[in-house]
Amino acid sequence: MRMAQQAEPAAGAPPASGPGVADGRTTRRPLALRLLARPEVGVFLGAAAVLVFFLIVAPSVREGGSMATVLYQSSTIGIMALPVALLMIGGEFDLSAGVAVITSALTASMLSYQLTLNVWVGVIAALIVSLAIGAFNGWMVVKTGLPSFLVTLGTFLILQGANLAVTKLVTGNVATDDISDMDGFDQAKKVFASSVGVGGVQVKITVFYWLAFAALATWVLLRTKYGNWVFAVGGSKESARAVGVPVTFTKISLFMLVGLGAWFVGMHELFSFNTVQSGEGVGPELIYISAAVIGGCLLTGGYGSAIGPVFGAFMFGMVNQGIVFAGWNPDWFKAFLGVMLLGAVLINLWVQRTATRR
Amino acid sequence: MDRSSRSRSRRLAPAVAAAAALILAGCSSSSGGKKAEEGAANASAGKADTPRMTVALVTHQAPGDTFWDTVRKGAEAAAAKDNMKLVYASDPNAGNQANLVQNAIDQKVDGIAVTLAKPDAMKSVIGKARQSGIPVVGLNSGLSDWKKLDLLEFFGQDESVAGEAFGKKLNTTGAKKVVCVIQEQGNVGLTQRCDGVKKTFTGTTETLYVNGTDMPSVKATITAKLKQDTSIDTVVTLGAPFALTAVQSVADAGSKAQVATFDLNKELVKAVRNGTIEFAVDQQPYLQGYLAVDSLWLYKNNGNYSGGGEQPVLTGPAFVDKSNIDRIAAFAAKGTR
Numbered sequence: 001m002r003m004a005q006q007a008e009p010a011a012g013a014p015p016a017s018g019p020g021v022a023d024g025r026t027t028r029r030p031l032a033l034r035l036l037a038r039p040e041v042g043v044f045l046g047a048a049a050v051l052v053f054f055l056i057v058a059p060s061v062r063e064g065g066s067m068a069t070v071l072y073q074s075s076t077i078g079i080m081a082l083p084v085a086l087l088m089i090g091g092e093f094d095l096s097a098g099v100a101v102i103t104s105a106l107t108a109s110m111l112s113y114q115l116t117l118n119v120w121v122g123v124i125a126a127l128i129v130s131l132a133i134g135a136f137n138g139w140m141v142v143k144t145g146l147p148s149f150l151v152t153l154g155t156f157l158i159l160q161g162a163n164l165a166v167t168k169l170v171t172g173n174v175a176t177d178d179i180s181d182m183d184g185f186d187q188a189k190k191v192f193a194s195s196v197g198v199g200g201v202q203v204k205i206t207v208f209y210w211l212a213f214a215a216l217a218t219w220v221l222l223r224t225k226y227g228n229w230v231f232a233v234g235g236s237k238e239s240a241r242a243v244g245v246p247v248t249f250t251k252i253s254l255f256m257l258v259g260l261g262a263w264f265v266g267m268h269e270l271f272s273f274n275t276v277q278s279g280e281g282v283g284p285e286l287i288y289i290s291a292a293v294i295g296g297c298l299l300t301g302g303y304g305s306a307i308g309p310v311f312g313a314f315m316f317g318m319v320n321q322g323i324v325f326a327g328w329n330p331d332w333f334k335a336f337l338g339v340m341l342l343g344a345v346l347i348n349l350w351v352q353r354t355a356t357r358r
Numbered sequence: 359m360d361r362s363s364r365s366r367s368r369r370l371a372p373a374v375a376a377a378a379a380l381i382l383a384g385c386s387s388s389s390g391g392k393k394a395e396e397g398a399a400n401a402s403a404g405k406a407d408t409p410r411m412t413v414a415l416v417t418h419q420a421p422g423d424t425f426w427d428t429v430r431k432g433a434e435a436a437a438a439k440d441n442m443k444l445v446y447a448s449d450p451n452a453g454n455q456a457n458l459v460q461n462a463i464d465q466k467v468d469g470i471a472v473t474l475a476k477p478d479a480m481k482s483v484i485g486k487a488r489q490s491g492i493p494v495v496g497l498n499s500g501l502s503d504w505k506k507l508d509l510l511e512f513f514g515q516d517e518s519v520a521g522e523a524f525g526k527k528l529n530t531t532g533a534k535k536v537v538c539v540i541q542e543q544g545n546v547g548l549t550q551r552c553d554g555v556k557k558t559f560t561g562t563t564e565t566l567y568v569n570g571t572d573m574p575s576v577k578a579t580i581t582a583k584l585k586q587d588t589s590i591d592t593v594v595t596l597g598a599p600f601a602l603t604a605v606q607s608v609a610d611a612g613s614k615a616q617v618a619t620f621d622l623n624k625e626l627v628k629a630v631r632n633g634t635i636e637f638a639v640d641q642q643p644y645l646q647g648y649l650a651v652d653s654l655w656l657y658k659n660n661g662n663y664s665g666g667g668e669q670p671v672l673t674g675p676a677f678v679d680k681s682n683i684d685r686i687a688a689f690a691a692k693g694t695r
Contacts, residue, residue: 274481
């Protein structure tokens with residue numbers, strides 16, 4: 001419990017927990033300021049603004065089907081943005097997250113096809129590979145003390161090359177073979193890539209997974225010992241170690257969580273499209289990191305939330321599809337995204353300052 | 359900025375502007391530039407009086423690619439003529455491209471033109487479009503898959519056929535050893551081109567992968583290859599910008615190799631004209647964009663199928679070399695060939 005008290009100022013005490021320990025040193029601050037001190041408030045306002053904006057300028061956004069498209073795009077970013085955000089709260093960084101998704105999908109697809117196995121075998125093997133990549137990243141970072149930026153940059157390049165080379169070596173092509181007629185495919189497709197009818201609109205299943213994972217991650221961060229460890233190692237590794245937080249375990253497990261996310265998104269891509277292009281996956285890693293940063297995570301670690309990246313990913317999905325719905329010239333998309341990112345970071349900065357002013 | 363400096367800048371601004379205008383006027387170029395470009399008017403074919411319709415063109419373009427810009431110009435020309443609103447969107451990532459098609463379906467467009475660089479990824483979303491009663495045509499890539507995916511028509515070139523034609527042409531230039539430069543590892547169409555060259559070319563063909571998003575590294579990689587293997591006498595590139603870079607690489611390496619390429623652009627035409635590039639295979643991207651959009655208009659207003667619903671409409675391979683470059687140069691200067 002002592003640890004929990006230390007982490008609370010960073011995590012933003014959940015309102016349900018009532019007043020903090022009144023020891024005479026702090027006074028209760030106004031509700032507005034306490035709300036503002038939460039990392040996800042800035043991004044929530046931003047996401048609402050973007051949504052309202054596109055609802056006004058693009059009539060076709062107002063239909064249920066369009067929102068399903070936006071949410072689907074957001075979910076493919078958001079599922080990865082969650083573990084990436086946790087990792088960033090833990091003070092680390094993963095550049096290999098984008099290509100790791102493709103690595104996972106390639107592993108499952110090629111293993112099943114080449115050995116003519118039930119696709120679930122490939123799915124499990126891919127999970128092991130993804131977790132191993134995460135473990136390797138974490139182990140390297142912890143053991144060498146190198147910045148995770150450098151370690152994962154190395155992994156990113158290795159995986160990018162291996163994705164292409166191994167695929168070419170095994171299949172003779174640059175894309176994997178179609179596995180849609182193999183045993184277990186339909187089952188796996190139901191799990192990873194089906195659609196669910198909600199009020200006459202087909203919503204992709206990833207949207208539900210995304211929200212479920214976000215709820216789970218929020219609970220872990222705010223209500224469990226592990227969540228406190230994450231904040232602690234991101235805040236200060238030495239202090240955390242001094243009070244008995246298992247730093248090595250926490251860091252490695254956070255990297256493995258990113259691996260888990262990469263596996264999940266990889267499986268979704270595989271069972272949506274039946275084949276995997278080996279050259280893809282370069283670029284999304286920055287999108288995941290951006291979604292986490294827009295969502296209020298600091299690059300320096302020790303601060304952030306799991307719900308913020310959900311709104312961050314939603315902003316990305318909304319802008320991405322919204323520009324097309326509005327019929328604008330998509331040449332501007334990246335510029336718009338950059339402005340949005342800077343704006344979000346500035347809002348976060350302002351919110352921080354306002355909220356922490358006494 | 360304090361107030362005094364602001365008022366000073368207010369006084370200064372007109373003076374600076376006037377000086378700049380004078381300097382610019384004194385330095386105008388007597389050749390080339392925007393003035394020369396304005397002399398060449400774009401093709402325009404009046405306008406149809408059919409009801410306004412909206413079509414979406416969804417491609418796998420990477421941002422800033424000259425080839426796709428030409429496709430888009432063709433599509434826009436057809437849309438302007440047919441009284442259409444054209445919604446253009448692109449993403450090189452297969453999943454995102456499928457999402458953009460879904461986006462067009464959500465917008466209830468009257469027709470969709472789509473490239474099938476990754477046909478498997480597009481399968482389900484094209485099925486959805488068909489269910490919604492939206493006609494879908496294919497262009498550029500996916501020649502072997504468009505019928506499987508139940509598209510109405512297809513406009514493009516068979517990459518293997520183009521590669522084979524390229525190889526045959528190389529046999530007539532006396533080439534013995536060529537290197538085929540692939541700028542995007544993992545792109546099926548590009549791989550087919552090199553395989554086609556390999557198939558019909560009687561000499562040896564090597565493949566070289568370069569990072570197409572980073573020109574300096576492309577240049578260095580080709581230079582290194584030419585230095586490492588001095589017996590290479592022809593560099594085959596798969597895109598106009600890469601051909602022009604390869605010319606520099608050849609000079610840097612002090613090699614005697616010729617350069618030949620797939621696809622055209624404005625600068626490449628000049629290079630063919632002055633002989634620094636041997637020849638180019640043109641798949642006529644303008645035509646692909648134009649016909650794809652126009653075909654949706656024909657289908658909607660007259661129920662026509664180009665290619666009779668059985669065969670693709672081929673837009674290439676058309677060879678561009680010294681013999682026919684003059685006819686094409688005028689159009690290329692406008693950026694539409």
